[in-house]
Amino acid sequence: MSAKSTESRESIDLDLSRYLLILKRWWLPATVIFTATVILSAIATQFMKPSYEAEGKLLFRIPSFKVVGSNLLPTNTEGGDAGDLKSLLATQNPINTQIEVISSPTLLQRTIDKLQLKDQEGKPLEVEKLRKSLTLKIVSATDVLRISYTSPDPEQSAAVVNTIMSLYLDNDILTNRSEAAATRQFIAKQLPKTQEVVNNTEVALRIFKQKYQIADLSEETKSAVATIGNLDNEMNTVKAQLDEVNAQTNELRQKVELNSQEAIAVSALSQSPAVQGVLTQLQETERQLAIERSRFLDDNPVIINLEAKKASLKSLLQQQIGQTVGNKTEVSQNLLQIGGLKQNLIQNFLQSEIQRIGLAKRLSSLYNSRSIYEKRVKLIPQLAQNQRELERKAEVAESTYQTLLKKVQELQLVENTNTASSRIIAQAIVPDKPVESKKIIVLVLGVMFGLFLATTTVLVLGMRDRSLKTLQEIRDIFRYTLLGIVPLSVKKIHSRYSNTESINQTIAVRDTPYTLTSEMYRMIQANLKFLSSDKVLKTIVVTSAVPKEGKSTVSANLATAIAQLGRQVLLIDADMRVPSQHHLWEVSNADGLSEVLVGQTEFDVALSKVMDNLDVLTAGSRPPNPLALLDSKRMASLIESFSSQYKYDFVIIDAPPLLLAADALTISQMTDGILLVARPGVIDSNSASAAQEILERSSHNVLGLVVNGIIDKNESSSYFNHVKQYFTYQDLTKEAKLQKRIPNKTSV
Structure with missing residues (x-):
């Protein structure tokens, strides 16, 4: 298979997957609209008046004669096909012409006048309304025409069909007789001319034989x-x-x-x-x-x-x-x-x-x-x-003359007969049951319209929703190295007032070490370790484009995963506007980074040891201008002293979102790089593009991308299909017991 065809098939698969994901997100409003439309259609059918349909059938046969101009078309005795009407066009069914005659305004008006048909207001029925209720259809592979009429009155429906068929047959007889008379008169005028042609051809043949002394050319x-x-x-x-x-x-x-x-x-x-x-x-x-x-x-x-x-x-x-x-x-x-x-x-x-x-x-x-x-x-x-040409002309002239004579005799018979080119094979009978097809059509239209409205709603909502829903959408915009993905951890809260789901913001690496989430954080720290072979990472900044993407949770879990390896780790909460690390670790925020930078508290005093090999420096009280403190020489010297003076192997700085403050960009100049956190469903395409543009324009070292809060069912490709196959039942049971003992916490 060629590369182009492979790419085309992959593109189609991606588009289809995207549409299915959009439908999965907005299935509820689509279902509501579809159901409402179908219900309204079903209700509308209950208010429809019953309609009765009567039908009759006409069988068409070949006419006894047909004249077009001065040329006679053959009948079944002259080589024509019996049982078939003749048409001017080879691809035209001649019964279609008769359908137009039956549905002509003249014939329908005669029907209205004869039956005195009225509309709902008591006025004479219009021809167009009668035509709309009239159905003319050729029975497949036959010369039979089915005529049906739908009306609220069953007797009227049968009367209309029978009247139309009767008027059509009368009109056809009159047409045949008048046509036969006109044709006979025309042929009578042609007979003397034809006879003269016969005489002239015979004389020419005789003169030719005498001139060239011809008796029998073959014997001669x-x-x-x-x-x-x-x-x-x-x-x-x-x-x-x-x-x-x-x-x-x-x-x-x-x-x-x-x-x-x-x-x-x-x-x-x-x-x-x-x-x-x-x-x-x-x-x-x-x-x-x-x-x-x-x-x-x-x-x-x-x-x-x-x-x-x-x-x-x-x-x-x-x-x-x-x-x-x-x-x-x-x-x-x-x-x-x-x-x-x-x-x-x-x-x-x-x-x-x-x-x-x-x-x-x-x-x-x-x-x-x-x-x-x-x-x-x-x-x-x-x-x-x-001689042959002259004889042929003589024969043709003689044949034409004899044909015209024969036609004159036939047309005289037709003028005196009352035979139509069709006959009634089934009279319309008064129907005793109403037609249910209209209700079915309304229901089908309701279903189709419901599908259309539901699809339109899904597409409109999908176009208005600018948030990035999947891992692939986030990767397509940021185009940074993917260091890891973290599944969304949801915990159901049951009470007599609600039965909802809330996001579990516990430190999974510490509290639930056997879960997939913990393993994902360990994978992230491993990817960071092997990210650069020539330079060992010491200090990184963890940030996101917008709030609520879980950067603080990622920072805490990543710090815990590194500390569990026996390395000395320092976690700093540099988000002085909305700090959250003290909530995660349940420590005091009275003395923190802001107090250390202004000299009110010593670094050792502000530290909180939360677990083995892991210290946390909270944000402290909110200063008037956080950026001034973070961009100070004191902050730069403090970061340099973390590894030289305080012997920390790894420092993680939790910084504010990129689009809300310049703190993360300022601190990243003093560190080894930025670890960007993005969360599907929270970040939108505009924010992602703006953050990516800021990072590229400022030429900051972006170490990679961590996609947090992956919902596997929203992804086109499942990333966690083999979780149950890898983690044992005992591990999952143990994890469940641990989660029951851990209270709910919130984080940014």
């Missing part, structure tokens, strides 16, 4: 995919044939050494009779010209005629060629006449070329067909989506 998709597969197979076959024809055509082209156009022209010319006839004449003319040239010169008329005939035949040949194959095609004269073999090659070449062109066109046609099918297949999903 299957057919298109199969067709694309067939086209792919056919294209592969045509490609193979085309490759084969291309190879054959290229081979023939190489043999004829002509392209396709030249081959066509040569084939046409070789088969043209006109061209061949002119060509034959031209060849004959050229043959004659060659013969004649061997006989005649070029200027011979024969040669000239032949040349002219040749030119004419060439011109005619060109005309025939142009008419046969066209003027743009030029054909060499050598190709005008070809052999049969070449003619066959040219024919084969032309046939192969024709076959190639046909296959190429067929392949292109197949590609085009496949592209068309692919585009259609890609378009089909979008067409299908558009």
Whole structure:
């Protein structure tokens, strides 16, 4: 566990202990106030008039219809949950809405008017008063509403509940009928619009199918995919044939050494009779010209005629060629006449070329067909989506139209029925016994208010009481070394006039040596002995912050405890204003410290030997100014002579309280230090803080703190739990006998 959590838990424990101690101190006034409050509450219940409570129950069910704006909420026949009302909010119980309707001012006023309810003054009952006496509560885990009314008149309480339920049912029927009529009129106005929407969606669907030639998209998709597969197979076959024809055509082209156009022209010319006839004449003319040239010169008329005939035949040949194959095609004269073999090659070449062109066109046609099918297949999903949207709109429009038609019929039935959304399952019965809950509530409130007043009283008294009640509170303010604690010794005094307790101021170390108190004083003297290892204490001043803290009793008992150890001890009563040592020791106060300081009496004469090893110097008569005597050189020299001249081992000076006189501070400057005595319940926080501040400011040597008069039951932690376990029964019995023989004494 961490240090912070440990400190926090200790702080909580301390605060709780503190509050418990405050409660323990002021339990009596708290008990009186609590008891008085409860008694007054019990008396008040006797004056309360008896009240009678009647109750009835309504069972709610789902309404036959419900319209919010233009949206119809489903009934149990359309997917709604039967037995449940519908609410606008998912987290809202719809019965809460009906509770507000039942408790509405209109319905309650109608109840008042119908029953003519009056208040105690005879005036018509106010709606707010009726509402306060009315209780509406949903029975847990059901659709049942409990309606109860409390009244001094039992018959009136039952009548109010039954009337409210009856008026609510009548109001609910009227509301349902009026709502049904309004809804039917609204739906009737919507029907033509809805029908128009149905027609428009159907027309849009039909136009869409006609535009894209849609019959059955799913079947069309299957057919298109199969067709694309067939086209792919056919294209592969045509490609193979085309490759084969291309190879054959290229081979023939190489043999004829002509392209396709030249081959066509040569084939046409070789088969043209006109061209061949002119060509034959031209060849004959050229043959004659060659013969004649061997006989005649070029200027011979024969040669000239032949040349002219040749030119004419060439011109005619060109005309025939142009008419046969066209003027743009030029054909060499050598190709005008070809052999049969070449003619066959040219024919084969032309046939192969024709076959190639046909296959190429067929392949292109197949590609085009496949592209068309692919585009259609890609378009089909979008067409299908558009078709589904149009069909969905048509279905929704048709469904809405049919629903509205059905609702119109249902609402016509509702308008003619008298059915409410709830029914009475328990009528209110006239009660025969009054309600006791109010008395119990008053008593409970009385107990709670009593606890509050008692707690407040304890806290107020605790805050006003500034006295320090516990050892821990005293230690927290003084912060000096704790040398010892002394329990409070209380002795009961019994008489026929009183039975009280008084504080026992006997010298416990001398008179009751076997008690815990005696042991505590011996522990204090032991702590003083070992307080300083480098310097032995010789003279100390015992004082307190305020009177009645038992400083004189502590001085006497401490002196006795040291003397019992065999040491010579001198006890001086320096409280010249309120001396007390002569009362404790039952000695004369005629001659004391004041007489010794002014020289009227010798020190030896003023001493009183009270027991072995212990001498007491009383205060003597009260001087006009005690501080002047105590701050004199005579006092300083007297203190120095106690150990040197008179051989005292230890000197204890009983000095006045710090806050009432400066005597203790003055004497402490001549001694080894101050022993501060504090008593719970006597010293308050302001006095303790002032005394602590005085001691710190004057830089006096404070030996330690003795807390006197500890009441163990007031402490948060018991310091004397094991007393009975340590001290034997015989010791306690002996102590009790000694206390009976010792008379009561008083001390400061």
